[in-house]
Amino acid sequence: MPHSCAALGCVHRCTVQTRSRGITFHRFPKDQELRKQWEEALRREGFCATQSSTLCSEHFRQEDFDRTGQTVRIRNGAIPSVFSFPAHLQRPVATRTSRTSKKAPESPSVDGSQPVQETEPLPVPNVDHSYALPTSPDDLRARLSEALARVESLEREKRNAKDRERRAKNTLRGLLEDLRGKNLTNDELKDDLNSDLPVHLLSKQGHEYTKDQKEFALTLHLHGPKA
Structure with missing residues (x-):
């Protein structure tokens, strides 16, 4: 048994x-x-x-x-x-009911006249700030994943911008070669293009095009609408 x-x-x-x-x-x-x-x-x-x-x-x-x-x-x-x-x-839990036990939790005074003041608790850090680390490991992992995703997005945008710049340069080179082949360039346009491709004239820096960009575009248009 x-x-x-x-x-x-x-x-x-x-x-x-x-x-x-x-x-x-x-x-x-x-x-x-x-x-x-x-x-x-x-x-x-x-x-x-x-x-x-x-x-x-x-x-x-x-x-x-x-x-x-x-x-x-x-x-x-x-x-x-x-x-x-x-x-x-179930055995009852013993509680302190005596006069001496009731006085025990009280903080003794330094000079015997006034009780010692309790120290204030330290302030809890505000986790709402972007620079404060989350208290939970799951929240920390989520923040890290968001940061890595943001970095990957920025790197992708950087690669796309470089690709657009390369395509623009290739297009401009082809147009300039076409103008040279047809003898449609004058001295002023040659001076602008001899040093290097004017990349600063091809990109829009603000809400409006600059005066140099407008003049460069008009010059190309006068020599050939395709340019």
């Missing part, structure tokens, strides 16, 4: 199923004083442990076990302390 746990309300029995769940069973100690402490810990009125009485491992703390050997054992002097007792067996 399998052993049952002697704790009040515990339904664990020493079977293959319980052992597969890691639950072990332990006999009451032979030492009379320690055995009595185990019996009192159960809070079962009139209970007296026998040689076959056991307690399951669910009623002990992790530090109560000795797992150094092949067999799980209870450390010497350990007492079961993990139980779920009904309301009528």
